Amino acid sequence: MFDFTVVTQWVDEMLRQLLPAPLVNATEFVLVGICLLVAYAVMALGLIYAERKVCAFFQCRLGPNRVGPYGMVQTVTDMIKMLIKEIIEINHVDRFLFNLAPYIVIIASLLAFSCIPFAKGLEIIDFNVGIFFLIAVSSIGIVGILLAGWASNNKFSLIGAMRSGAQMISYELSIGLSILTMVVLTGSMQLSTIVESQADGWFIFKGHIPAFIAFVIYLIAGTAETNRGPFDLPEAESELTAGYHTEYSGMHFGFFYVAEFVNMFIVAAVATTLFWGGWMPLHIPGWESFNAIMDYIPPILWFLGKSAVMVFIIMWFKWTFPRLRIDQLLTLEWKYLLPINLCNLFLMVFIVVFKLHF
């Protein structure tokens, strides 16, 4: 299997020959940053296109089909439109916080994005508490949303932000507990180790019942965490115009929009990493030739393919279920998901202690 560290080491050696030592690190930081930002932007464009197509297909439409083949250039043109739009100065806002909020949201999302192990050796931040770090940074985004709502000086924005706060703090528990369930099974928080230990079977098979329950809960809580339908009541366009980003325009709005989509990808990617083997190819014990063929598919494709399926499921949720009311939302979390999650965690501990997993 192709190890991406070959490429990174080659770049590193080349830079060391060309530049003095202190500059090498700085150059590498910049290079990694650029790669990350480009990947982030491309991912966002792809996801927006996918969302519009999937939404259209669920509604018996074709979706974008005019610009480029199958409308694939549509999101690029939308991005250009968004970039050249004016950022309107609002009179009675807290200007500093108002302008700061979208950057906090996007930085949180970018930090979480950089933790994801895309392929063998292709991970930017990888250390012993990787998944913990990921949860921590992805929760920073909520500060940005609350700031946006507060600084906008608008009732709709404030209500949206407060709902978002209540929702994210509640569902963070579910996400944390379902991830903890998997950490109990792995015995490690390092994302690369988590993926490596799934070489002989993905955790959804290894951990069978509790892993599956944890997966379902993770997916529900992850959907809520990204403020997507049916949990999109912070935005609830029919009652709050656009929730916390009502007052934003131009690229500031674009940051919220892009962060929402990439957060969906991050949730899908973490689900892939934790439950579906990350970039590990599908191996069935005994089928040697089948396994050999599966090894030929590059790990990045495995990872993106699995994440695409997860993203599709999240979109499927959005275009099927009606939006929840705030009390229904909190009932779902506190009365159903949380108790189930705690029982599930106990079950997983039981299974791990008595070695009932595969």
Next chain:
Amino acid sequence: MRSTQEYFSSFFNGLGSLLKGMSITLREFFTPKTTEKYPENRAHLKMFDRFRGELIMLHNEKNEHHCVACGICEMNCPNDTIHVESEMITTEDGKKKKVLTRYMYDHGSCLYCQLCVRSCPHQAIAFVPTFEHAVFTREKLILQLNHEGSHLEENKAETTGKSN
């Protein structure tokens, strides 16, 4: 005890209904899409029969229509869209008769309610499902519906009095 039972039953009921909803949307995902790619499929795009695009006067192959210029359509029109212009002529056997000269239809003010077609005692007019009606001036929307040189269908004129 009862509330416990309710808790679990509501949980599984909810789960069941969610899965049912998801199965329905997934089926919808794979159904053929109804979107018409309009300018490309212009050649074979067919509107459904009940679509009301434009009022026409029905003419047969001998360039005859059924309109007796009674003006009921004009009276029924809520928008004053139709103007029936007629004249009195004396036929060979000395009878006085009202004959249609021009049937004017202002497409720009028609609201496609079909009251004219419903009220016509001779089924002389009908709606057709054409839809490309864009023109550059309003004058072009005022149409004369009876064809040039057309006249009332002869046997029809004799029988209608009895049948109605």
